[in-house]
Amino acid sequence: MNERHTPTSRRALGLFGRLGRWSAHHRRAVFVAWAVLILALGAFAPRAEHALSGGGWQADGSESVAARSLIDRHFGGEGSYALAVVVSSRAHAAGDPVFRHAVAAAARVLRDEPAVAAVTLPQPGRSVSRDGHVAVVRGGAGAGTAEMVRAASRVERRLAVAGSPGVQLALTGSPALWSQFNDENKTAMLRSEVMSWPLTMVVLLIAFGSLAAAGIPLLLAISGLVATAGALWLGTRVTGITIWAMNFALMFALAVGIDYALFVVVRFRSALRSGLQPIDAVGETMDTAGKAVVVSGLAVLASLSAVILVPSQPFRTSVFGILLAVGLVLAMSLTLLPAVLATLGSRIDRFALPWAGAVQHRSERFARWGRLVARRPVLVGALAAGVLVALALPVLHLHTAMPNAGVLTRHASARVASERLQQGFGPGAPAELQxxxxxxxxxxxxxxxxxxxxxxxxxxxxxxxxxxxxxxxxxxxxxxxxxxxxxxxxxxxxxxGGAAAEAHDLERVLRGRTPLVFALVSAIGFLLLLTIVRAPLAAAFAVLLNLLATAATFGVATLIFQDGGGEGLLGFHSQGFVDAWAPVFFFCLSFALAMDYTVFLLISVREELERTGDARAALVEGLARSGRVINAAGAVMVVVFFTFAMSGPLPPKEMGVILGVAVLLDTVLVRLALLPAVLRLLGDRAWWVPTFVERWLPHLRLRDAQPEPAGSVAVEHGGAPC
Structure with a gap:
């Protein structure tokens, strides 16, 4: 379908078109402003990792946290964030000189740590096993949770050189668990990044067909991440922020950077090929793609904000990191990206590869797929729905719990100490209650x-x-x-109280808040989609299908992580449950990413509907114009997330698999099959707006009035089927 393009200078641009055109005209000022901001925040970025918190996994205001506060205040910091050195030996017992020497060495290491308030030596009947081969030296918490986690790292290094021959020293307690988990997670993240960046670049090259265009998403992602890291460090001057905020910021800066750059760059290329000059092409691009990017960004931000309902610092500050990353990348997409595109112009295809221009504004292959869906909506929809329902069934027996030292690698100190406590004192010793x-x-x-x-x-x-x-x-x-x-x-x-009670209280809060978070995220997603596409049925079905895809994702997670279906492939030992934070946190993350693709598809269909007034033709053309972009963005995300699933402790594996499966199911089954089939079956009813809804919806056109090809119909919004 050929379109007649009107130069943007001959018609009025909308808000985002004007902003993009202004950025293109004043690109030097835009470059300088962003360079100053990124460099200023980037100067603080190297400090962020050391300032971010590694602990705090608790339900704020819970009974267990209140118990810890009383215990720390009146009993020398012996609450759940105390340090404990497990001294053990198969050959020596507590009365032997070599064992006593090891106990004294452990006590000396704890006393030398400024964050330790008091040291309690092993006492028979309390902290020495019946056979005398295991003893516990305790160091009370003399600082906050974040500092105790850092102290655990320092103590562990000193203990490594303080032991006696034949006697082992192993550090345990909540600070040690989180310190070692964070260290293992950091190593895994770095390993995954080393694997993912080259693979990401390959996928981007395949998608864009030129080195210059493929570098644009990475420019946005890296710039957003550097600025976010610096902003997080500034945030630590005000409040504690979990180190997971940095981890998730990295992934989402890359995710939305790629999504937004793909959508904008594809539109820009199309505008250039229609004969527009670069600055006019930028205005045309941002007038359409800019609106989609803004709505998508708002949907992501709103979906993630629901996690703030969980009263726990790591959850709230993890979301804070993601919101910063997404907000910065969104702002760059609306200002810096137009400036970059105007500067590149036709040079965006520089260093072209044989498939240069592979991602066009329109794909005939996806147009053919759209025509197939239009002819056989029941068959296509039933097949896609059947697969999703089958994958979702295992979620009916999903069991969640908080992880313990078993998620660490076999030689991690906290895991070794936990196993020795069980051997010396019984199976429940590591879960001591206070x-x-x-x-x-x-x-x-x-x-x-x-x-x-x-x-x-x-x-x-x-x-x-x-x-x-x-x-x-x-x-x-x-x-x-x-x-x-x-x-x-x-x-x-x-x-x-005690560490086990704190984990129990957090799990209970997460379970109680899950329905509220799910309902709030779904309602926000529906309202945002309704505002932009002005179609209650289309918006409602899009959200319902997102929920179905989420159920299928957690069904897969149940099979893999709870039932142990992927132990050999992914290299882990099943805990018999899925981590308790997964349903709330990963639902919000996967729903936010799904909203990205939902917005791109529905906006593309709605634009064509406003241009032609034909719901069937709009569906076909919407798929033709968004299908390849959605697939390319989804492919990059699947690669990135699955690389996190291949290394490190269990929780990052869960994160990588759950988010990777969520994107895969959403892009392949929902966005390209099930949702188009539903829209085809609904026909004009999908885009009908009741009069009472029409009255309060803001009037936001996706295409501004312009001359159209002969025979086309300009569609106005109204209280009747389009």
């Missing part, structure tokens, strides 16, 4: 604990001022039921 109660109630608390099921041992209470501290060893490493029972049965004023 009960802090009024001193007068200590006897009643101890009596209630000792006669309750699920308890392996209760140590005599420690007393300090008005409070007593009791340590409870569960009989298993999954004390969730015991924690709930303790809270129901213990006397008033008794608080149950």
């Amino acid at each position: 009960v802090v109660a009024p001193r007068a109630a200590a006897g009643r608390v101890q009596h209630a604990l000792e006669r309750g099921p699920g308890v392996a041992a209760v140590l005599p209470p420690q007393q300090a001022g008005r409070f007593a501290l009791l340590r409870v060893q569960p009989s298993s490493d999954d004390p969730g039921a015991l924690i709930e029972r303790m809270r129901q049965q213990l006397p008033a004023g008794a608080l149950t």
Whole structure:
């Protein structure tokens, strides 16, 4: 289908067209402004990694956090963020000189750490195993959670050279767990980046067909990441920010940078080929693609913002990092990208490869696919829906829980220490619970604990001022039921804490907030789509299909990570559950990415509908104009995410697989098959706007009025089928 293009100078441009044209005219000022901002923030970027927090995985305001606060205040920092050195030997026992020397060395290392408040030596009956071959030296937390995680890293390095022959020293406790997990995750991320960047460049070259064009998404992604890292460091001057904020910022800067650059560059190439001069082509491009990018960016930002409902610092600040990255890349796409395109002009195809121009504004191959969907919507839709439903069925028995030291590699200190605690004290020793109660109630608390099921041992209470501290060893490493029972049965004023209780409270909060987050994200996505495409049914079905694809994604996650279906391929040992943060966090991330592709498809179809008034032809042409872009962007994301699944500890594997599968299912089955089939079956009804909706929807045209080819129909929005 050929279009007659009107130079943008002969008609009024919309807001984003004018912004793009202004950026193209004033590109030197735009380059200088962005260079100053990126360099200024980039100067702080190298400091970000050391300033970001490695801990804080807790439900803020929960009983376990309140218990930790009391314990740290009155019992020398012996709460859940205390450090514990497990001293063990098969050949020596606690009374042997070589074992005593190792205990003294461990205590000396802890005393030399400024973040440690007090050191407690092993005590028979409390922290020495019955056979004497395992003992625990404790170092109280004398600083906040973030500093204790850093302290754990320092202590671990010193312990590595402090042991005695035949006696092993292994550091454990929440700070050690998160310190070692973050170190392993950092190594895995770097390894994945080394693998993903060359693969990403290859996919971009295939998509764009020229080195100059392929470099544009990487320019946006790298610039956005550098600026985000610097901004995160500035944020740490105000509040604690998790190191995961940097990890997710990296992925989303790359994700949206590629998506937006693909959509804009393809439109720009098309405008150039229609005979427009570079600055006019920029205005034409941003007047259409710019609107799609803005709506997509708003959808991503709004979807991710729902995670803030989870009252936990790592979740909220992880989202903060992503929002910064997406916001910066969005701003660059609307200003810096037009300036770059105007500067390149026809040179955007410089260093062209044999398939130069492979990504056109229109693909005849996807047009043929669109005509097939239009002829056989029931068959295509049923096949795609059948696959998604089949993949979604395992989600019915999805079980979630918080991970423990088992997610670390086999030789990690915290995992080794956990295993030795189990060998010396019993299976529930690593999940020790702490009960802090009024001193007068200590006897009643101890009596209630000792006669309750699920308890392996209760140590005599420690007393300090008005409070007593009791340590409870569960009989298993999954004390969730015991924690709930303790809270129901213990006397008033008794608080149950400890690392296992904090994990339990966070899991419970996540489970409780999941329906609210899902509903809020879905509602936001529907309202944004309704605003831009002005079609309630089209927007509603798009959101419902996103939810179906998400269910299929978590069905795959259940098969792989809970049931162990991918252990051999991915190199991990199943925990028997999916990590508790996955449903909330990864739903928001995958839904945000899906909204990107939804916006691109629906806007392309809506543009054609406004131009021709023919719903069937608009569907075919919308697929022809967006299909290759969606596939190219999706291919890059699948490559990036799956590289994270091939290395490192278990949670990054979950992240890589879940997000990679989400993008794969969305681009192949939903965007290119199921949603087009639904739109075809709905026909004109898909684009009908009820009168009462029409009255309050803002009037945002996707195509501004311009001369059209003979026989075309200019479609106005109204309260009737288009």
